[in-house]
Amino acid sequence: MTDTRRLYQQTADRVRQLIAKGDYQAGTRLPAERELAQQLGVSRPSLREALIALEIDGTIEIRMGSGIYVLNTAKPAGNGRSLGESPSELMQARAVIESAIIVQAAASITQETLATLRATLDAMADDIANARKPIEQDRAFHLIIAESTGNTLFAEIVENLFDERHSPLSAGIRGHFETADSWTAALNEHYAILAALEARDPLAAQAAMHTHLTASGRRWLEN
Amino acid sequence: MTDTRRLYQQTADRVRQLIAKGDYQAGTRLPAERELAQQLGVSRPSLREALIALEIDGTIEIRMGSGIYVLNTAKPAGNGRSLGESPSELMQARAVIESAIIVQAAASITQETLATLRATLDAMADDIANARKPIEQDRAFHLIIAESTGNTLFAEIVENLFDERHSPLSAGIRGHFETADSWTAALNEHYAILAALEARDPLAAQAAMHTHLTASGRRWLEN
DNA sequence: ATCTGCAAATTGGCTTGACCAAATGACGTG
DNA sequence: CACGTCATTTGGTCAAGCCAATTTGCAGAT
Numbered sequence: 001m002t003d004t005r006r007l008y009q010q011t012a013d014r015v016r017q018l019i020a021k022g023d024y025q026a027g028t029r030l031p032a033e034r035e036l037a038q039q040l041g042v043s044r045p046s047l048r049e050a051l052i053a054l055e056i057d058g059t060i061e062i063r064m065g066s067g068i069y070v071l072n073t074a075k076p077a078g079n080g081r082s083l084g085e086s087p088s089e090l091m092q093a094r095a096v097i098e099s100a101i102i103v104q105a106a107a108s109i110t111q112e113t114l115a116t117l118r119a120t121l122d123a124m125a126d127d128i129a130n131a132r133k134p135i136e137q138d139r140a141f142h143l144i145i146a147e148s149t150g151n152t153l154f155a156e157i158v159e160n161l162f163d164e165r166h167s168p169l170s171a172g173i174r175g176h177f178e179t180a181d182s183w184t185a186a187l188n189e190h191y192a193i194l195a196a197l198e199a200r201d202p203l204a205a206q207a208a209m210h211t212h213l214t215a216s217g218r219r220w221l222e223n
Numbered sequence: 224m225t226d227t228r229r230l231y232q233q234t235a236d237r238v239r240q241l242i243a244k245g246d247y248q249a250g251t252r253l254p255a256e257r258e259l260a261q262q263l264g265v266s267r268p269s270l271r272e273a274l275i276a277l278e279i280d281g282t283i284e285i286r287m288g289s290g291i292y293v294l295n296t297a298k299p300a301g302n303g304r305s306l307g308e309s310p311s312e313l314m315q316a317r318a319v320i321e322s323a324i325i326v327q328a329a330a331s332i333t334q335e336t337l338a339t340l341r342a343t344l345d346a347m348a349d350d351i352a353n354a355r356k357p358i359e360q361d362r363a364f365h366l367i368i369a370e371s372t373g374n375t376l377f378a379e380i381v382e383n384l385f386d387e388r389h390s391p392l393s394a395g396i397r398g399h400f401e402t403a404d405s406w407t408a409a410l411n412e413h414y415a416i417l418a419a420l421e422a423r424d425p426l427a428a429q430a431a432m433h434t435h436l437t438a439s440g441r442r443w444l445e446n
Numbered sequence: 447a448t449c450t451g452c453a454a455a456t457t458g459g460c461t462t463g464a465c466c467a468a469a470t471g472a473c474g475t476g
Numbered sequence: 477c478a479c480g481t482c483a484t485t486t487g488g489t490c491a492a493g494c495c496a497a498t499t500t501g502c503a504g505a506t
Binding site: 006007008042043044045046063064065066067 | 458459460461462467468469470
């Protein structure tokens with residue numbers, strides 16, 4: 001199958017491969033344009049188009065009169081974020097970050113969102129009463145608060161941190177945290193957070209969130 | 224003030240302006256390369272380089288043998304906050320989260336780490352003096368602070384958010400942020416952050432970090 | 447009148463060659 | 477050894493031309 005893409009795209013990929021293969025380490029210089037073009041079998045304008053693409057995506061840096069330099073080669077894709085080491089680290093991170101986020105949320109949260117949060121907690125209470133694990137409600141509660149800021153990055157971060165607890169790594173420890181008493185305590189802390197939001201009190205919400213996640217981490221570890 | 228950026232960047236901006244001004248609506252065709260080049264007073268290869276930059280950032284679509292078509296004119300309508308990942312969202316997220324993290328860092332940071340931070344800023348000043356972009360130093364500064372908390376999750380989050388700015392999505396906007404004045408302002412803000420850390424004043428550090436990232440976002444946008 | 451098909455015109459894709467400008471490095475001078 | 481000068485290296489840009497994909501228009505057939 002012949003590559004039908006534009007030449008500059010094919011050429012940019014070939015240069016990326018040269019860098020990935022280790023022929024040119026980060027910080028080092030690539031061959032001069034004329035030489036590199038000949039080496040790759042393309043004209044200089046076509047190579048220049050490829051270099052512009054690579055410059056835009058941050059692979060290289062072009063310095064006039066000096067040369068073409070390889071930039072930070074290691075940049076894992078934004079998706080496969082492997083977050084998390086220990087449970088205590090994870091819960092500390094959630095406590096600090098979600099406390100900061102809820103301050104933003106408290107300022108602008110709508111009545112509609114508050115109603116959704118209350119419904120989520122009521123569903124959580126129902127789950128607990130019926131001996132079901134209210135993990136989805138727990139997740140939704142934290143996520144809705146982050147989303148209410150209007151900043152999708154907050155939601156993404158909270159989501160990643162939450163889901164980290166249910167990764168294979170954490171799975172072994174899980175199971176202790178699932179007593180009815182633990183969930184009831186968590187539920188009450190959630191209601192306290194909601195109350196602070198309904199009062200539109202950012203500092204109270206921040207404190208309530210911090211208390212909840214710190215206590216949650218302690219429950220997770222102590223059993 | 225003469226624009227010293229590469230011609231393709233200037234040209235790309237001029238074409239963006241033509242589109243933004245409404246001369247060419249979404250879905251319509253731009254003039255042919257030869258004609259557009261003459262109209263803008265640049266050579267065809269230079270215009271082609273600009274078009275590749277615009278193609279990468281999704282402003283236009285180039286169809287071989289057919290023409291150059293304007294893509295999504297879609298502008299975020301938000302009254303200050305735009306939906307979807309945007310520079311303003313990114314910098315807001317960094318301001319909130321890194322401000323929260325530095326509070327943790329200020330409590331336990333060591334003299335050794337403070338020395339490393341100072342060395343990083345000195346290297347940054349050197350880069351600026353030599354007209355080089357101190358992106359690596361900027362990145363290191365923020366990362367070292369996050370790492371000094373001892374919680375690897377903080378470091379990972381800060382790293383991911385920082386690198387987000389250099390993703391292909393944001394790349395089209397980059398280049399404005401590269402004046403010596405901007406970097407000098409950023410450097411001074413960094414020194415202010417360091418001073419607060421050296422004083423072991425968590426609240427001052429928090430304020431300085433928030434100020435820095437807010438101002439940085441403004442510089443990035445206003446260009 | 448409409449449809450079909452092919453050829454010319456249009457338009458992007460790519461190359462060659464050349465010259466300019468910035469950065470670098472070697473060399474000679476103090 | 478320090479410093480300034482100048483040739484070399486390297487990226488920046490332009491000009492002209494040919495090739496390939498697409499579109500357009502017109503002639504011929506239905």
